[in-house]
Amino acid sequence: MIHARGLARTFAGRGRGKEKEEVTAVAGVDIDVDEGEIVGFLGPNGAGKTTTLRMLTTLLKPTAGTATVAGYDVATQSQEVRRSIGYVSQSGSTSPEARAGEEIMDHGMLYGISQKQAEARGRELFEQLDLDGLWNREPRAMSGGQRRRLDIAMGLVHDPTLVFLDEPTTGLDPQARANLWTHISDLRVRLGSTVFLTTHYLDEADVLCDRILVIDHGSIVASDTPDALKRQISGDLVELVVSDPAQAPAAAALLERIADTDVETDATSVSARVRGAGREIPGLIRALDAASIALESIEVRRPTLDDVFLTLTGRSLREDA
Amino acid sequence: MFWRETYIVFRRQLRMALRNPAWVIIGLVQPILYLCLFGPLLEPLAGQLGAQNAYTLFVPGLLVQLGLFGALFAGFGLIAEWRAGVIEAERVTPASRTALLLGRILRDVLQLFVQGIVLIGLAFLFGLTGSVPGMVLGLVLTVLLGAACAAASNALALTTKSEDVMAPVLNSIALPVLLLSGILLPMTIGPQWLQVVSDFMPTKYIVNAIRELFRGDFLTITTMWGVIWTIVLFAAGLYIGTRTFRKENA
Numbered sequence: 212m213i214h215a216r217g218l219a220r221t222f223a224g225r226g227r228g229k230e231k232e233e234v235t236a237v238a239g240v241d242i243d244v245d246e247g248e249i250v251g252f253l254g255p256n257g258a259g260k261t262t263t264l265r266m267l268t269t270l271l272k273p274t275a276g277t278a279t280v281a282g283y284d285v286a287t288q289s290q291e292v293r294r295s296i297g298y299v300s301q302s303g304s305t306s307p308e309a310r311a312g313e314e315i316m317d318h319g320m321l322y323g324i325s326q327k328q329a330e331a332r333g334r335e336l337f338e339q340l341d342l343d344g345l346w347n348r349e350p351r352a353m354s355g356g357q358r359r360r361l362d363i364a365m366g367l368v369h370d371p372t373l374v375f376l377d378e379p380t381t382g383l384d385p386q387a388r389a390n391l392w393t394h395i396s397d398l399r400v401r402l403g404s405t406v407f408l409t410t411h412y413l414d415e416a417d418v419l420c421d422r423i424l425v426i427d428h429g430s431i432v433a434s435d436t437p438d439a440l441k442r443q444i445s446g447d448l449v450e451l452v453v454s455d456p457a458q459a460p461a462a463a464a465l466l467e468r469i470a471d472t473d474v475e476t477d478a479t480s481v482s483a484r485v486r487g488a489g490r491e492i493p494g495l496i497r498a499l500d501a502a503s504i505a506l507e508s509i510e511v512r513r514p515t516l517d518d519v520f521l522t523l524t525g526r527s528l529r530e531d532a
Numbered sequence: 533m534f535w536r537e538t539y540i541v542f543r544r545q546l547r548m549a550l551r552n553p554a555w556v557i558i559g560l561v562q563p564i565l566y567l568c569l570f571g572p573l574l575e576p577l578a579g580q581l582g583a584q585n586a587y588t589l590f591v592p593g594l595l596v597q598l599g600l601f602g603a604l605f606a607g608f609g610l611i612a613e614w615r616a617g618v619i620e621a622e623r624v625t626p627a628s629r630t631a632l633l634l635g636r637i638l639r640d641v642l643q644l645f646v647q648g649i650v651l652i653g654l655a656f657l658f659g660l661t662g663s664v665p666g667m668v669l670g671l672v673l674t675v676l677l678g679a680a681c682a683a684a685s686n687a688l689a690l691t692t693k694s695e696d697v698m699a700p701v702l703n704s705i706a707l708p709v710l711l712l713s714g715i716l717l718p719m720t721i722g723p724q725w726l727q728v729v730s731d732f733m734p735t736k737y738i739v740n741a742i743r744e745l746f747r748g749d750f751l752t753i754t755t756m757w758g759v760i761w762t763i764v765l766f767a768a769g770l771y772i773g774t775r776t777f778r779k780e781n782a
Binding site (some may be wrong): 268269270290293294296298300301302303304305306307308309313317318320321322323362365 | 533536537540541543544547548551552612613615616617618620621622623624625626627
């Protein structure tokens with residue numbers, strides 16, 4: 212569905228001394244997505260995710276490289292590409308003071324669908340995405356989750372074979388996110404759509420994606436299943452904080468017995484990665500108790516996409532890093 | 533296909549404007565206020581300004597003011613739409629980029645047209661006299677000028693994407709244009725240097741042309757220049773607007 216080769220985009224920027232300078236947003240990426248796949252696109256802010264997405268959706272001209280999307284060339288057959296894809300951007304797609312039903316009908320009609328068809332398809336999508344009864348509602352009077360589902364309905368009104376979702380669940384509460392995940396997986400089941408989405412969340416990628424592409428500094432650094440990516444990280448992070456710094460070395464020695472990585476010690480805290488920490492912790496606590504080491508706290512953190520990213524690139528996923 | 537897309541965009545814009553009629557009402561009240569509160573001041577001065585009828589002199593200026601100002605600020609709505617993601621969503625559809633712009637401009641033009649008719653109709657009550665076909669032509673020139681301004685305003689909005697940048701830019705353009713086009717008072721009463729400066733203002737020729745048209749003088753050098761400038765501005769506005777809407781697109 213998507214085949215990109217050396218797709219690159221540079222922007223004309225300005226350096227400190229006001230001399231012109233080329234800023235590379237995407238430095239030549241190769242992307243292959245097969246029909247029916249759900250692929251996640253992961254990277255920190257500024258890594259080139261959105262720029263890549265905008266090139267694949269014909270919103271931005273690549274400065275180098277080629278890409279075919281749904282069988283058409285993005286540079287020379289942009290009309291055909293636009294007809295075949297749906298794009299749900301991060302910023303929304305409807306005016307807050309318009310009415311939801313009218314927005315989706317107008318949107319469908321811009322794809323050349325008749326008004327009648329657009330209304331029928333719109334109402335069908337409203338029902339499928341749990342938006343029934345909101346046809347005449349203004350988007351500003353909707354909840355965040357409802358608005359995101361409306362955006363998705365907008366992107367699906369012309370029955371695209373390929374759907375791009377840009378951070379579909381950012382800013383939603385946990386229930387709304389879980390609810391949206393079902394709808395996104397349904398896209399494939401019900402419509403046979405191929406889905407290409409960007410995300411920050413490992414749990415999201417885990418639930419939804421067959422494969423994850425990791426992008427950093429404008430280049431793809433990994434392409435694998437979520438499980439395989441997580442396997443690169445050995446286990447959960449266990450952190451012990453002892454009351455007495457003098458006992459830290461003893462605690463470190465006990466933790467080392469179950470650890471899969473080197474134990475890091477920092478004054479009163481001792482940490483290491485432990486595979487299946489849930490099963491190991493009770494034994495560890497008993498051992499600490501037997502050695503009369505007083506614990507201030509114990510914390511267990513599941514591997515996050517941030518950890519995956521850190522392992523792959525040596526940098527944190529967070530933008531300040 | 534192109535006209536259908538233009539119509540879809542136009543209908544959407546119109547529907548939303550009518551649903552929130554505050555702006556439409558403000559737009560209509562403004563020329564009425566000028567007519568009621570400023571017109572009477574001009575009446576005793578009309579003779580000194582070389583006019584038979586104060587309103588034949590004044591209404592063309594008000595028309596151009598409507599065309600310039602109503603339309604120049606049309607771009608603010610576009611920034612809000614851009615922020616809501618509407619522009620991006622429309623640009624991933626196969627619809628023509630020119631249609632996306634034209635549908636929006638048509639809404640502004642329709643509003644301007646209605647405002648112009650209300651203004652002229654009301655001016656008759658105040659004592660406007662003159663050539664009715666000339667007034668119709670004058671309104672057409674106004675609408676074309678408004679379309680040019682709306683297109684330019686939309687282009688500026690899509691380039692700056694910020695009300696904070698756009699407001700000062702527009703104000704710094706609008707005020708000199710207003711003062712140097714002879715909209716409120718004809719430039720001929722000013723000193724030589726002011727007249728020379730105003731010669732560089734295309735809108736001055738348009739105001740003068742509409743004044744002549746209102747008086748019933750169709751085939752004069754003044755009307756010719758006014759028509760030429762209107763067409764030039766219209767073409768330039770549409771060109772810049774379309775180019776901006778197309779930009780950054782494969």
